[in-house]
Amino acid sequence: MMRAPREREDHSVNRSLNWKTRTALTPRKQPRQERSSKVVDRILDAALILTREQGTKTPTTLAIAQRAGLSVGSVYQYFPNKEAILLDLARRWLAAFPEVIARRINAPRPNSHETFQQEVDKLFIDTSRLYLDNANLMPVIEAITGNPDLRPIQNEYDDQIIALYAAWLQHVNPALEDQVASRLGVVMMEVGHVCRLVGLKRDRKAFDLIQDDVKTMWLALVIPYLDLDQNKEGFS
Amino acid sequence: MMRAPREREDHSVNRSLNWKTRTALTPRKQPRQERSSKVVDRILDAALILTREQGTKTPTTLAIAQRAGLSVGSVYQYFPNKEAILLDLARRWLAAFPEVIARRINAPRPNSHETFQQEVDKLFIDTSRLYLDNANLMPVIEAITGNPDLRPIQNEYDDQIIALYAAWLQHVNPALEDQVASRLGVVMMEVGHVCRLVGLKRDRKAFDLIQDDVKTMWLALVIPYLDLDQNKEGFS
DNA sequence: GACAAACGCGAATAATTAGTCGCATTTTTT
DNA sequence: AAAAAATGCGACTAATTATTCGCGTTTGTC
Secondary structure (H helix, E strand, C coil): CCCCCCCCHHHCCCCCCCCCCHHHHCCCCCCCCHHHHHHHHHHHHHHHHHHHHHCCCCCCHHHHHHHCCCCHHHHHHHCCCHHHHHHHHHHHHHHHHHHHHHHHHCCCCCCCHHHHHHHHHHHHHHHHHHHHHCHHHHHHHHHHHCCCCCHHHHHHHHHHHHHHHHHHHHHHCCCCCHHHHHHHHHHHHHHHHHHHHHHHCCCHHHHHHHHHHHHHHHHHHHHHHHCCCCCCCCCC | CCCCCCCCCCCCCCCCCCCCCHHHHCCCCCCCCHHHHHHHHHHHHHHHHHHHHHCCCCCCHHHHHHHCCCCHHHHHHHCCCHHHHHHHHHHHHHHHHHHHHHHHHCCCCCCCHHHHHHHHHHHHHHHHHHHHHCHHHHHHHHHHHCCCCCHHHHHHHHHHHHHHHHHHHHHHCCCCCHHHHHHHHHHHHHHHHHHHHHHHCCCHHHHHHHHHHHHHHHHHHHHHHHCCCCCCCCCC
């Protein structure tokens, strides 16, 4: 039985483009009519809900479409591929994190023992609050972490965050070496992230207790490097 | 060479069993001939190498077979499914971890300030060494963490490890409440794990530095709960 | 109200990949 | 040296799922 094969080679779809290219994740089309804006929201909402329900397994395009009360075709009007949907959700978080740290860096530098501890505390509070405010996005972040295609993109943001932690450390103590600041930044981020994630999976009381643990650990980690009273480097 | 060919225990084909059931991950058949034992090793080696090469993306059955110089069919002679292969590798690690903590618990309980710090140090050293010795298995562990089908099994081991950390804490300070011990166990495990993983991805020098950070954090975390000199509960 | 653009649809396509099965080959047993 | 058992093979099946494309419908514009 033969089927008349329709020629479709003229389409020259960008099959040559590497998958990870930034453009491949850009929205395919801007919504022109009002109804379509709502459609985009519906898609994102559906993807968020399904990711929360299914845990690590990322939802299929069909599932997302159905949950949003749409067809697959409609989804692809606004998103070039499935990953772009998740990434759209994740960026809200990934972009917010650097801002919070950057804001802390712009604050005046402490110069006494007391204000140093206060600075750590402020950074701790701000980042902690960020996790609480975005608790519903965490399943998406975890899904992205476990997705080979999206992991590299998250890594970029992570590097950015690490660099900002390091910059913050050097903001508090300008004499801190780059290499040390970077290492401490990595540890602060990883420890903070993993503890907040497990904390959020429990009740609020447990979260708060684990947060205290994080602060304890952060302080113990950075005190030897930041406490200007202990290791007198002298000048400002 | 004669091998008692004990007829195999009745092998009812449990096709109805749920996927995640333990039996579904049991080797399908014991190798009877010498050549096939080597085949099993070849399969495991190939899976390990491919997992290391490909990072988070688990290798396909075809890729494993080819790398081992075999056909897919041969792989399925000894493994019921793909996941069983990775799990076989992972169990070497997952089973070794609890043993190390358990060994520390069987040691005599410290009763002075000095031996308390020594106990933390010993546990730290032992677990740290475990990561170093099994560095080549870490990609498999990470792959399993990111695999929706295998994650639950790893979680079981994690719970076990957390319970053992908690038991160790109560071994050092029997007055510690269960709930607190459990929480500290979670934090110790998560912090230790994530820091060791990032440490192993760098050179040995960086690993050692991060290890020191872990010890610092662990100590700061548990001192308030374990240091019998500070919070005199008095009697043993 | 007519026309075009935007939108929505979903069957069809295409790619991937886990797992099977009958048969060929090798090893062990009798 | 058969016969039997174990092993090895790889084309084939089956299931999943991302993405496309032509067509019907709705919306905005004049």
